[in-house]
Amino acid sequence: MPDDLVIQNGLVVTGDERGTIYERGYISSSNGMITGVGPSDQSTSAEHVIDAAGCVIIPGLITAHTHLYGILLRGASLNIEPPTDFAQVLQRVWWPVDEALTVEDAYASALSASADMLRNGSTLYADTYSGPNSIEGSLEAIARGTREVGMRGIVAFEMTERHNPEEAERGLREGIRFIKSLKQDTLISGMMSIHASFTVGDEIVIKTVKEARKHNVPITVHTSEGLVDLYHNLEQSGERTVERLDRLGVLGPKTVLAHCVHVNDHEIDLIAKSGASVAHNPMSNMLNAVGVSPVPTMLKRGISVGLGNDGWIYDPFENMRCALTIHRLASGNPSAISPEQIFRMATLGGARCYNLENRLGSLERGKFADIVILDGAKVPTPLTKESVIGHLINTFTGNDVRDVIVNGTQKVENKKLVLTSDEHITEVSRKSASSLWSRLKK
Ligand SMILES: [Zn+2]
Incomplete structure (x- = not known):
């Protein structure tokens, strides 16, 4: 079965037991599962291709x-x-x-x-x-x-x-x-x-x-x-x-x-x-x-x-x-x-x-395709295989998250939610919070 998603040209931090990192790597998935992770290969026939050049790819x-x-x-x-x-x-x-x-x-x-x-x-x-x-x-x-x-x-x-x-x-x-x-x-x-x-x-x-x-x-x-x-x-x-x-x-x-x-x-x-x-x-x-x-x-x-x-x-x-x-x-x-x-x-x-280590927590073949892509454009020092873990803890914030894939499907695209809108969520959430706050003041 052909892959339905390929993310390529990114710095891939697999998070596996050995700490494997690919400086220019790819990750592919089919039916929500990871089918491959490794050094980038330009040829792909996947339906959906994401170019992650200049980005860091980590497990969800x-x-x-x-x-x-x-x-x-x-x-x-x-x-x-x-x-x-x-x-x-x-x-x-x-x-x-x-x-x-x-x-x-x-x-x-x-x-x-x-x-x-x-x-x-x-x-x-x-x-x-x-x-x-x-x-x-x-x-x-x-x-x-x-x-x-x-x-x-x-x-x-x-x-x-x-x-x-x-x-x-x-x-x-x-x-x-x-x-x-x-x-x-x-x-x-x-x-x-x-x-x-x-x-x-x-x-x-x-x-x-x-x-x-x-x-x-x-x-x-x-x-x-x-x-x-x-x-x-x-x-x-x-x-x-x-x-x-x-x-x-x-x-x-x-x-x-x-x-x-x-x-x-x-x-x-x-x-x-x-x-x-x-x-x-x-x-x-x-x-x-x-x-x-x-x-x-x-x-x-x-x-x-x-x-x-x-x-x-x-x-x-x-x-x-x-x-x-x-x-x-x-x-x-x-x-x-x-x-x-x-x-x-x-x-x-x-x-x-939660006994999910065979399913989640790292980017490895056979696990669910839960993947986060971070925009590395604002990283002020070299972003390499050696420096990336340091950057994940010292440099990046949630604001640098560009794309999020859950179960092989993109749920955040270029910082925007795919399935619903920020406006809708804020409206529902503020309405609920303001009513809760007024009940708490009684
Ligand atoms: Zn608690």
């Missing part, structure tokens, strides 16, 4: 943890007493927002945040939605917004018992219903999500793990993001957070622990032995002043670490840069973590979190 970046509805809070001035610690950030900002959300907000934020991530070079997100008054139908609304943009998404309802146990049961049912409704969807899949160890009892955690295993989907949980989680568990059962999750059977190769800021060596051992992964959110951790996750140690122990944004800044390049600097500052060691490790986190590391 993976956002390993996000909250799409966070986009509706951009610029909101909330009439609240300023929080002085993380528990108050949840109590005064996020939990009132969760309660005010509607299914329409879930759709509008998915549309807007997916567009923001895709334009900035991310082709897959893993989202957890939290809205106790908009449970039923929320995941389908999120999927609809995401499909309209053409991005990949792993979608979940975040269960919590902070109001009552019934709320968590309804969240679990919404997750199961949604997962069962997905039939061979190429872009959207589902997972199970528990808000955090300190907002759920043992019973619902065990039940959720059972359902996740039964439906063979990943399970995610915010883990010791703030000290409130750790202290709650120590007080309730004398266990640290990861110790409790281990006792309840949460840890395993299909488990993604978000944050892991306050974890000690024993907890890191438990994570490593279980094969669980970690979604690191450095910008959000700085924003909420919760501390620094021991990521360099986790990487040394062989734990798969992906990079998330936790619903704040959706540009993966900003998140990569922050991941590089936060660990150097925290350790006082300017070599604490390398640009290669950071790029790996945003690509194959993220794919490994």
Whole structure:
């Protein structure tokens, strides 16, 4: 079968295990799958040919943890007493927002945040939605917004018992219903999500793990993001957070622990032995002043670490840069973590979190054709095989993303969304946000 897409003459960073880079390379795809990657060959009979001369070609970046509805809070001035610690950030900002959300907000934020991530070079997100008054139908609304943009998404309802146990049961049912409704969807899949160890009892955690295993989907949980989680568990059962999750059977190769800021060596051992992964959110951790996750140690122990944004800044390049600097500052060691490790986190590391490394995370034959083309015209120093990883972390931003291909189809062309318009998205998103803001002020 002839290729339907060929991208040629670009500097191809495959992101494979060996770190293969082609200074003037090509990538071809057919039926959404990569059929070839290598040095450029001018002769092609493909239907669609993209000339990427002067550009850098990378795998679609993976956002390993996000909250799409966070986009509706951009610029909101909330009439609240300023929080002085993380528990108050949840109590005064996020939990009132969760309660005010509607299914329409879930759709509008998915549309807007997916567009923001895709334009900035991310082709897959893993989202957890939290809205106790908009449970039923929320995941389908999120999927609809995401499909309209053409991005990949792993979608979940975040269960919590902070109001009552019934709320968590309804969240679990919404997750199961949604997962069962997905039939061979190429872009959207589902997972199970528990808000955090300190907002759920043992019973619902065990039940959720059972359902996740039964439906063979990943399970995610915010883990010791703030000290409130750790202290709650120590007080309730004398266990640290990861110790409790281990006792309840949460840890395993299909488990993604978000944050892991306050974890000690024993907890890191438990994570490593279980094969669980970690979604690191450095910008959000700085924003909420919760501390620094021991990521360099986790990487040394062989734990798969992906990079998330936790619903704040959706540009993966900003998140990569922050991941590089936060660990150097925290350790006082300017070599604490390398640009290669950071790029790996945003690509194959993220794919490994969700057991998708055979499908996504690098540009290799047989994987899905999720490809990002960056315009190298404004790079001020030589752009070569040797310098390109440095440029990906030090120079490029999401604004340099020129084209984005998802599943072999172009979804961003010359910085414009192909399937829908920026104007439409802004209109829907502003309408939803302004109504949410006025509900929050009541
Ligand atoms: Zn989160």
